[in-house]
Amino acid sequence: MDLDLFPDFDLSFLDTEENNIEIPKKRIRKRHADEVAFLQATVDSLTQELQQLKAAKTKLASQSQWENVARRQATQAQLTIQKNQRLREAVEEQLQIAQSLQKIFAKKTKFTTESLYEDTYIPDVLTLDPIVRAMRMNAILDEEYEKLESTFVKYGLVEFTKSYQQSSMKDEPEHNRLVLTFAHADVIPIPFNLLSKGIWEYISLSSPVQTENCFMKRLEVVDENTVYNSAISYSGGLPTIQSNYGVKRYHVNKKLVYVFRSIANSTAASSSLWPMGDSSQWIVVEPYSDTASLVRLALYVHFPYKRFNLDLRQQTIFTANGSSDCAKEGTELISRCVLQLHSKLKETLETLMHSSFDNIVNATI
Numbered sequence: 001m002d003l004d005l006f007p008d009f010d011l012s013f014l015d016t017e018e019n020n021i022e023i024p025k026k027r028i029r030k031r032h033a034d035e036v037a038f039l040q041a042t043v044d045s046l047t048q049e050l051q052q053l054k055a056a057k058t059k060l061a062s063q064s065q066w067e068n069v070a071r072r073q074a075t076q077a078q079l080t081i082q083k084n085q086r087l088r089e090a091v092e093e094q095l096q097i098a099q100s101l102q103k104i105f106a107k108k109t110k111f112t113t114e115s116l117y118e119d120t121y122i123p124d125v126l127t128l129d130p131i132v133r134a135m136r137m138n139a140i141l142d143e144e145y146e147k148l149e150s151t152f153v154k155y156g157l158v159e160f161t162k163s164y165q166q167s168s169m170k171d172e173p174e175h176n177r178l179v180l181t182f183a184h185a186d187v188i189p190i191p192f193n194l195l196s197k198g199i200w201e202y203i204s205l206s207s208p209v210q211t212e213n214c215f216m217k218r219l220e221v222v223d224e225n226t227v228y229n230s231a232i233s234y235s236g237g238l239p240t241i242q243s244n245y246g247v248k249r250y251h252v253n254k255k256l257v258y259v260f261r262s263i264a265n266s267t268a269a270s271s272s273l274w275p276m277g278d279s280s281q282w283i284v285v286e287p288y289s290d291t292a293s294l295v296r297l298a299l300y301v302h303f304p305y306k307r308f309n310l311d312l313r314q315q316t317i318f319t320a321n322g323s324s325d326c327a328k329e330g331t332e333l334i335s336r337c338v339l340q341l342h343s344k345l346k347e348t349l350e351t352l353m354h355s356s357f358d359n360i361v362n363a364t365i
Contacts, residue, residue, distance in 0.1 A: 155183035176306035235341035243276035277302030
């Protein structure tokens with residue numbers, strides 16, 4: 001185009017042979033390199049931010065677990081306060097009724113407030129009515145199940161990081177008893193389905209078990225998840241110890257929970273059978289991997305060393321001279337016997353449980 005024909009206009013923007021200048025390829029390559037560098041920097045920044053978010057999520061999840069535990073415990077504490085208030089009102093009302101009856105009857109009214117406290121009261125005799133009997137045993141075991149979380153918090157069993165075990169023996173002279181506590185957590189190299197089946201096969205006692213230190217048998221099948229058993233334990237230096245207890249199995253999400261609770265059916269007939277006191281045990285089994293299971297266990301046992309007019313601490317078998325001044329020495333010796341008996345029973349249980357697992361494995365091969 002001849003630009004001289006339009007002298008008064010600036011037509012330099014039009015393509016001409018002079019203005020048609022090619023952009024160097026070097027500049028194009030540099031621009032592409034800059035874009036790649038920018039995108040790489042963006043990817044690195046977003047990757048770092050993603051890692052930070054994942055770490056924060058893990059931390060929040062751990063905090064959330066404890067927050068949920070705290071919330072449930074706070075709710076349980078509030079419910080307990082409300083229940084205690086209702087119990088106090090019931091006790092006051094019953095006492096007023098008892099006082100009124102005393103004025104009417106010359107005979108002293110047989111009244112105890114202990115039966116109002118279902119959290120701690122264990123019936124000496126269970127009713128023979130099968131429906132009421134089953135309801136009562138399930139109610140007692142369900143109450144113990146509700147204490148599982150608070151018990152695990154108390155004994156440090158909420159989170160598992162490594163194998164853990166602790167035990168203690170405490171004397172409570174105001175109640176004339178010793179208190180044994182035991183906690184244990186470990187990974188067992190047995191698949192969850194096999195382990196849970198073996199545990200239930202053993203603790204449900206389809207056949208009586210006789211060992212050097214104990215004799216156990218099933219007294220009654222309450223339902224498919226609840227049984228009522230009896231155990232008699234032997235230990236040198238102690239009377240023969242007798243205990244009846246209920247066991248219930250709970251399916252909770254991917255876990256199995258086994259709850260044991262002493263439930264006396266009748267008082268021991270003679271001093272040769274020494275009744276076990278209040279005791280409970282909780283076992284939680286859950287998958288740890290395809291070939292292993294996590295087992296957490298907590299228990300407490302009350303061992304009464306005084307019954308009627310008989311005090312084991314003052315018996316010649318425990319003391320050097322049989323004097324009543326040797327009660328402290330007698331308590332220490334009883335503690336050793338109870339711990340020794342517990343250790344023997346624990347070894348026996350482990351042996352029998354492994355035997356149950358072997359039988360199950362052989363049956364499935």
